[in-house]
Amino acid sequence: xxxxxxxxxxxxxxxxxxxxxxxxxxxxxxxxxxxxxxxxxxxxxxxxxxxxxxxxxxxxxxxxxxxxxxxxxxxxxxxxxxxxxxxxxxxxxxxxxxxxxxxxx
Numbered sequence: 443x444x445x446x447x448x449x450x451x452x453x454x455x456x457x458x459x460x461x462x463x464x465x466x467x468x469x470x471x472x473x474x475x476x477x478x479x480x481x482x483x484x485x486x487x488x489x490x491x492x493x494x495x496x497x498x499x500x501x502x503x504x505x506x507x508x509x510x511x512x513x514x515x516x517x518x519x520x521x522x523x524x525x526x527x528x529x530x531x532x533x534x535x536x537x538x539x540x541x542x543x544x545x546x547x
Contacts, residue, residue: 453494465502468495 454461457475459468472495479487 453497456490456494457498465499468498 457468457471459471475491476488481488
C-alpha cells in the first residue's frame with residue numbers, strides 16, 4: 443500500500459510541508475487542515491494532524507532553546523563573573539583602606 447500523507451510517520455510530510463517551511467506558515471497550514479477535517483467526522487485524522495504539528499513545534503522549540511541557551515547562559519555567567527571580580531576588588535580596597543587607617547592611629 444503506497445504511503446498517503448495521512449499514513450506517513452514524518453510530521454512534515456503528514457502536514458504537507460517541507461522542513462524548511464517557517465513555523466508561522468506551518469501553523470497556518472495546520473489550522474487550514476483542521477478546518478478541512480471536522481472533528482466529528484475525521485477524529486483520527488485530526489488527531490494525527492495535531493500530533494504532527496506538536497512534534498514539529500516541540501522539536502523546533504528544543505532546537506531553538508539548544509542554540510540560544512548556551513550563549514545566553516555564558517553571557518549571564520560572564521556578567522556574574524565580572525560583578526564578582528568587582529566585588530572582590532572593592533572588598534580588597536576597603537580592607538587596604540582600613541589597614542592604612544589603623545596604622546595611622
